[in-house]
Amino acid sequence: MSRTLKLVLTAAVVEMLLLAIAVAAWRWHGVTDAPSGGWYLGTFGAFFMPFWLATGAWLETRKMARPGLTAAPDTRRYNEITLMASAALAVGVQAWMAGSIVGFIPKDSIQIRAIEALTGVFFMVVGNFAAKTSPPTGPRAPDAAVWTRGMLRIGWAGVAAGLVILMAAITVDIDQMAWAIFGVTGLFATVVLLQQRAMRRKPA
Numbered sequence: 001m002s003r004t005l006k007l008v009l010t011a012a013v014v015e016m017l018l019l020a021i022a023v024a025a026w027r028w029h030g031v032t033d034a035p036s037g038g039w040y041l042g043t044f045g046a047f048f049m050p051f052w053l054a055t056g057a058w059l060e061t062r063k064m065a066r067p068g069l070t071a072a073p074d075t076r077r078y079n080e081i082t083l084m085a086s087a088a089l090a091v092g093v094q095a096w097m098a099g100s101i102v103g104f105i106p107k108d109s110i111q112i113r114a115i116e117a118l119t120g121v122f123f124m125v126v127g128n129f130a131a132k133t134s135p136p137t138g139p140r141a142p143d144a145a146v147w148t149r150g151m152l153r154i155g156w157a158g159v160a161a162g163l164v165i166l167m168a169a170i171t172v173d174i175d176q177m178a179w180a181i182f183g184v185t186g187l188f189a190t191v192v193l194l195q196q197r198a199m200r201r202k203p204a
Helices: 003-029 037-064 073-102 109-130 144-171 174-199
Strands: none
Touching: 003 037, 003 073, 037 073, 037 174, 073 109, 109 144, 109 174, 144 174
């Protein structure tokens, strides 16, 4: 990972954490009774974005730095571009979410559905290009055929997740959209982790 990308990701995570804390404090100040489910959901959503970006960046950095592996140039470019795009998406979505929570941005259903649709398209693009990356080399590199099959499964999972989110943007009730995104993202992350584990070269 380049120094510039590390600085961008760090700045994005710090900015989002500070914004999430500010939103939570603002909302807590206005609570007179016990917090409602909507309060918890909105607060969780604000903190989810920096957590999602930081976790993804950490896992990617850890994977790329594993000894005995040399990532192919196109795979390295894919990972860096994906992380940069993820940072831009996370910052933008969280900023819009924070503006809606505090009332600076009207809660327009068209805007909400457009943002969820954009998230679905992002998943589809990421999944599509993941399936086209080249296998790593080195003594601990997986078999090329195993890598190809694993990345194809990750790619199909990403495209399927994006389609589900895109359909949810059109059909799901506004109040349930956040759960659709969180749930699908969690399932996709699980598939990625399981496939990456399965692609590791087994000890002789």
